[in-house]
Amino acid sequence: MEDIKEILNEVSKQYDLISYALPHIEEETAIFLNNIIKAKKAKYVLEIGTCLGYSTIVLAHSVKENDGKVVSIEINEDLFWRAKRNIERAGLKEHVDLICADALEVIPFLKYNYDVIFQDGQKGMYVKMLDALLDKLNCSGVIIADDTLLDLTNPYKSIRKAIRDYNSLVFSRDDLMSTLLPIGDGLTLSVKKIVECENE
Numbered sequence: 375m376e377d378i379k380e381i382l383n384e385v386s387k388q389y390d391l392i393s394y395a396l397p398h399i400e401e402e403t404a405i406f407l408n409n410i411i412k413a414k415k416a417k418y419v420l421e422i423g424t425c426l427g428y429s430t431i432v433l434a435h436s437v438k439e440n441d442g443k444v445v446s447i448e449i450n451e452d453l454f455w456r457a458k459r460n461i462e463r464a465g466l467k468e469h470v471d472l473i474c475a476d477a478l479e480v481i482p483f484l485k486y487n488y489d490v491i492f493q494d495g496q497k498g499m500y501v502k503m504l505d506a507l508l509d510k511l512n513c514s515g516v517i518i519a520d521d522t523l524l525d526l527t528n529p530y531k532s533i534r535k536a537i538r539d540y541n542s543l544v545f546s547r548d549d550l551m552s553t554l555l556p557i558g559d560g561l562t563l564s565v566k567k568i569v570e571c572e573n574e
């Protein structure tokens with residue numbers, strides 16, 4: 375990812391300047407996402423929560439090698455336009471479809487099925503969105519949820535509960551194989567079981 379380091383550093387600074395921009399993914403999360411996309415030869419990646427586009431640039435740079443596409447959804451219109459500019463400046467606009475909407479409302483209408491889904495939207499929506507996201511996930515595709523080790527340390531009780539609920543749900547479901555990785559603020563990676571795909 376050497377060739378996008380400069381633009382990522384620039385975009386990263388914007389997160390500090392804009393008070394309503396929530397933090398972007400950590401560098402080790404970026405490396406992990408890049409590795410997963412390469413290992414799976416992922417062509418279509420869905421992201422929930424674009425913010426200013428830091429993670430979208432990471433994902434798009436990775437799918438570019440597979441001639442693929444990232445669809446990324448951001449609910450906040452101002453962040454959406456800023457992210458659009460950042461992605462253009464990174465030279466990656468051909469590999470990104472940005473959507474300004476509430477992801478919960480638009481997921482069922484998205485085109486493509488996805489090899490990798492990166493969930494980094496509002497933590498309280500992780501559980502609510504799971505079924506709709508799984509409907510859009512390819513056989514043996516993976517859904518990776520960010521910040522899932524913040525269930526003990528986040529200052530907000532509602533966020534701690536939302537993360538605990540999400541982790542409990544994905545670990546209890548028979549159609550998923552899940553694991554919790556100590557990368558960044560925690561990543562919960564869930565694979566759609568092959569047997570479920572054979573029944574589709």
Ligand SMILES: C[S@@+](CC[C@H](N)C(=O)[O-])C[C@H]1O[C@@H](n2cnc3c(N)ncnc32)[C@H](O)[C@@H]1O
Nearest residue numbers: 396398399423425428429448449476477495496
């Ligand atoms: C933690 S930030 C995402 C950071 C980004 N993935 C990155 O690493 O650069 C979460 C983002 O999700 C957006 N968001 C929250 N709820 C959403 C929803 N229902 N649909 C789409 N985006 C949402 C927020 O506006 C916010 O910008």
